[in-house]
Amino acid sequence: MNDITQGLAEAARLVVTRDPDLVNISLLSLRVTLTALVIASAIAIPLGTMLAIQRFRFRRTVIAVLNALMGLPPVVVGLVVYVMLSRAGPLGVLGLLFTPAAMIIAQVIIITPLIASVTHQAMRDLWAEYHDLLISMNTTKAQRIATLMWDGRRTLLTATLAGFGRAIGEVGAIMIVGGNIDNATRVLTTAIALETGKGNFALALGLGFVLIGLAIVVNLAIHALSRTEREGRW
Amino acid sequence: MTRLLPLHLSGATVRRRGKRLLGPVDLTLDAGRLTVLLGPNGSGKTTLLRVMHGVERLSEGRITWSGPDDIVERDQAFVFQTPIMLRRSVLANLAYPLKLAGVGRATRNALARDWAQRIGLGDALDTPAPRLSGGERQKLALARALIRKPQVLFLDEPCASLDGAAMRDIEDLLRQASSDGITILMATHDMGQARRLADDVIFMVSGAVHERGNAQTTLATPETKALRAFLNGDILP
Ligand SMILES: Nc1ncnc2c1ncn2[C@@H]1O[C@H](COP(=O)(O)OP(=O)(O)O)[C@@H](O)[C@H]1O
Ligand SMILES: [Mg+2]
Numbered sequence: 053m054n055d056i057t058q059g060l061a062e063a064a065r066l067v068v069t070r071d072p073d074l075v076n077i078s079l080l081s082l083r084v085t086l087t088a089l090v091i092a093s094a095i096a097i098p099l100g101t102m103l104a105i106q107r108f109r110f111r112r113t114v115i116a117v118l119n120a121l122m123g124l125p126p127v128v129v130g131l132v133v134y135v136m137l138s139r140a141g142p143l144g145v146l147g148l149l150f151t152p153a154a155m156i157i158a159q160v161i162i163i164t165p166l167i168a169s170v171t172h173q174a175m176r177d178l179w180a181e182y183h184d185l186l187i188s189m190n191t192t193k194a195q196r197i198a199t200l201m202w203d204g205r206r207t208l209l210t211a212t213l214a215g216f217g218r219a220i221g222e223v224g225a226i227m228i229v230g231g232n233i234d235n236a237t238r239v240l241t242t243a244i245a246l247e248t249g250k251g252n253f254a255l256a257l258g259l260g261f262v263l264i265g266l267a268i269v270v271n272l273a274i275h276a277l278s279r280t281e282r283e284g285r286w
Numbered sequence: 287m288t289r290l291l292p293l294h295l296s297g298a299t300v301r302r303r304g305k306r307l308l309g310p311v312d313l314t315l316d317a318g319r320l321t322v323l324l325g326p327n328g329s330g331k332t333t334l335l336r337v338m339h340g341v342e343r344l345s346e347g348r349i350t351w352s353g354p355d356d357i358v359e360r361d362q363a364f365v366f367q368t369p370i371m372l373r374r375s376v377l378a379n380l381a382y383p384l385k386l387a388g389v390g391r392a393t394r395n396a397l398a399r400d401w402a403q404r405i406g407l408g409d410a411l412d413t414p415a416p417r418l419s420g421g422e423r424q425k426l427a428l429a430r431a432l433i434r435k436p437q438v439l440f441l442d443e444p445c446a447s448l449d450g451a452a453m454r455d456i457e458d459l460l461r462q463a464s465s466d467g468i469t470i471l472m473a474t475h476d477m478g479q480a481r482r483l484a485d486d487v488i489f490m491v492s493g494a495v496h497e498r499g500n501a502q503t504t505l506a507t508p509e510t511k512a513l514r515a516f517l518n519g520d521i522l523p
Binding site for chain 1: 363
């Protein structure tokens with residue numbers, strides 16, 4: 053209990069004094085996660101939508117693979133990315149290991165299946181509802197996809213928020229491929245792991261509360277943005 | 287205007303999982319008539335409508351429109367038994383077919399507003415369509431089907447679960463559409479509605495056309511025993 057109150061106090065102190073380390077770490081967390089989120093969404097949303105409305109060979113296989121990937125332990129993803137990016141690995145020449153880019157790659161791999169899978173389910177339900185109408189109106193494939201994505205945008209937003217939550221709270225893969233290097237690849241989660249290991253529970257908890265606060269603020273901000281359209285709930 | 291009709295069906299048959307749902311049906315649909323499809327539940331009315339509209343594939347037989355394919359696809363509309371509402375406003379639902387056709391925003395919204403007025407939803411333009419009552423939804427679906435002035439309109443029991451007022455509104459819209467020259471084929475199980483609206487009737491039993499003809503004579507003096515029984519309200523074997 054004492055640790056928790058101390059953690060809260062520490063969190064308050066870090067925020068109020070705008071501790072430069074905290075600011076840097078938080079900004080890097082946000083930068084890495086939001087970049088990964090944009091890339092993952094750009095892949096996952098069209099993929100999930102296509103899986104919902106398009107019949108093609110290996111469609112079921114792709115869905116099964118996606119679902120399996122969703123359950124991948126992030127540590128394993130981190131390990132694989134590490135091996136790929138290490139100097140001796142196939143992508144070693146890029147020199148990306150222990151950079152934010154490596155962390156972004158790992159996060160994209162972790163959250164793309166999640167976003168694609170939620171998108172697929174939502175778009176499949178909406179497609180079932182709209183199918184006859186859109187066929188009857190003789191829509192082109194592009195028109196169908198645009199209609200489904202537009203009318204399902206709330207669910208898509210939820211999918212991306214789930215991806216954000218997973219990515220910003222991720223520690224295992226990030227630690228392996230980023231290396232938790234001070235002022236370079238240290239983010240909130242890896243800093244928390246580090247401080248906990250050193251026995252600085254108050255600081256670790258303080259960072260933890262900042263992390264939670266950040267996640268809540270981003271969620272609220274995105275929801276507020278989506279509501280500015282002044283449309284009621286369906 | 288390139289005419290779509292007459293429409294010919296020859297030997298039109300639909301099988302699903304080894305079961306015959308429809309046919310073989312031989313039928314010609316002429317321009318300018320309001321035809322009512324009658325028949326007990328499961329007699330194939332929905333399947334026939336969907337086949338003609340092209341949302342259901344034929345297993346055997348042919349369906350031949352008189353116009354070229356692009357016009358055939360563009361100039362017909364379908365109102366489903368359970369109206370499908372896009373998760374958008376009333377205005378956006380009405381404007382949707384125009385948007386698909388590339389009509390500019392100002393024009394399509396103006397037209398959509400006119401239609402909303404005609405169906406009594408002029409004050410509900412911004413209401414999400416899924417929130418409308420059953421009658422309002424069906425009127426919206428009908429207006430959305432008519433907004434691009436189709437040559438042919440198919441309706442599948444559009445008044446199946448509506449109250450009297452909504453039914454009257456829909457029948458008025460259908461009469462207007464018919465007198466505007468739109469060819470209408472509508473399934474219904476409401477005999478009153480058939481008598482009020484139909485120029486022609488088609489009576490179906492177990493997937494086949496059992497009797498057809500001019501509405502007045504056919505409904506007054508049915509030739510087949512099955513139609514006589516159906517009009518009597520008897521349970522068909
Ligand atoms: N997708 C389907 N698969 C199998 N059977 C179907 C399907 N749709 C309809 N049927 C069957 O086809 C027959 C005709 O149905 P339908 O055209 O809906 O008749 P109606 O509209 O006159 O009630 C019925 O026996 C019905 O049970
Ligand atoms: Mg039916």
